Amino acid sequence: MNIKKETFKLTASVIAALIFMVLLVLFPRTPNFQLTTTVEMQEFGMMPFFQEYKANLTNFFTHVKEHKSLGGTRFSQTTVEQEVMRYYPKSLLVIALAFIISITLGLYKGIFDYKNKHSKKNFLGNGTTWLFQAIPDFFVVIIAFYLAFYYLPMGVIFSNKNWYSFAAPTILVTIYPMMYVARLTSASLLHQDGSDYIRTAFAKGNKIKQVIKGHILKNSLLDLVGHLPTIMIVVISNMLMVEYLTGYAGAGNRIFIALGGRQNNIGNGAGDIEAGLVIGFGLCFMATILIVHIVKLILLTRLSHKGA
Template sequence: MDLKKESLKLSISVFLALLFTILLIFFPRGGYYGEIPMNLNDGAFPGFQLSLFFEVYRTNITEFFQHIWEHRSLGETMFTQTSVEQEIVRYYPKSLLIIVIGFVISIIFGVLKGIFDYRNTYTKKNLLGNGTTWLFQSIPDFFVVIIAFYLAFYYLPMGLIFSNQNWYSFAAPALLVSIYPTMYVARMTCVSLLNQDGQDYIRTAFAKGFKVKQVINRHILRNSALDLIAHLPTIMMVVISNMLMVEYLTGYAGAGNRMFVALGGRQETVGFGTTSIEAGLVFGYALCFIATVLIVHIVKMILLTKLSQKGV
């Protein structure tokens, strides 16, 4: 593994992610700028002053970073006595707990599900194996969450499951977050195992009298570990994207839910030019999500380097 090349690619990816985040957050909102008054005499239609648009765009970005430089803070929130840093410290650890649990569940049960799918590919149990994997990958995540809400509302004590007042309030969102990435890992593991099936070293292992379980654990799964490790950042990004949606739908008091509020998702006044966002808070949470994916990417690079040195 070429560390210099991977480090360069990682640096470029982080830079582009930050650039896209900044451009998206500080995109000028509202209908008061860039409009040319309508001239009813000549029938002209209101146009858009591109120069004024970019001037507002530039001002939004420069004023924000100027505030960071002068005050060493990302700014205030809608609550005047609460800073962005305080909101991040308050909400992000709750979301990080969901992210970590969902990530671990996805890896462990995804690999086990992938092995089950592989072993039953050519049997009648394939419907429970690859069939269910395909099904949950095809169904939108929000639909799965809605079904879970329906079942909880009619058959389970919903107030106990989705309440923020209980110490285990993270459990239900973490499980919902892990459904799609688990199936993603299962599919990836099954494909990796099938690609090795029938190779010489596999036939040799069976010829020596090893059982299927032993061959999978000692040979096939070890080689498939490289594929799994290479996809760790992707799995983390899937978990984070699911977390944003699940927190909003379940009402979990985490960073995803708070970020939606910061984007103006629950304002009483709705209309063009009336929605305002807490740009500093959105930028702060975006940094946290990018940093989380970056850490996983660095872990991936370290693991791949060690495995390549061992000749795996």
């Protein structure tokens, strides 16, 4: 693997994503001009729009340069950095746990699916994997709410006041990426199933557990490492949805408020968004994915050297 080429591609992707995010967030949403006649529209064209867009960009970067801050929030005494430090660590706990659990359990689930592909247990294997991948994530959350409301103390499970408030969102966030990892693992194992060295291992009297552990799983882990950033993206996208639906006090829930959702009486109006805060959380998400990319490159480099 060409580490320099991969590093250059990763750097270019990060820069492009940063530029796109800032341009998108600062895009004018409430035009402060009105053109009432066709003559005025022909005369002015799109100039007022571009002037407002330019003003948004200029004001944002000027504030960053002068105040060394991404700006304020809807709360007059709170800065973007304070809100990020308040909410993102809570989401990062959910993200880290869901990422680790989904990889660990997904790996075992994928092995189970592979081992039982031709047995009656295939329904519990590939059947459940397919089912949870086919069901929309929000539907799983709705089912969890239904079960908690009728059979469990919902106020305790989904409350933000308890130290274990991260547990329920973590479980809900883990489900889809775990099945994604299981599908990757099972597909990788099946891809190697007919290889000569696999048939040779079986011919020597090795059981399927020994063949998987001693031969197939090593190559499957290499395939899995290549998908680590994708798994992290799936985890973060799930986290945004789950936090919003469950009301968990993390970055995912707060970013929806910053974008204009769940309006309250505090703020500048339903049409305003907290652009600096959206950019701040976006930078945190990108940094998390970037770290996973770097870990992927390191692991692939070491595994490639071992393979050589």
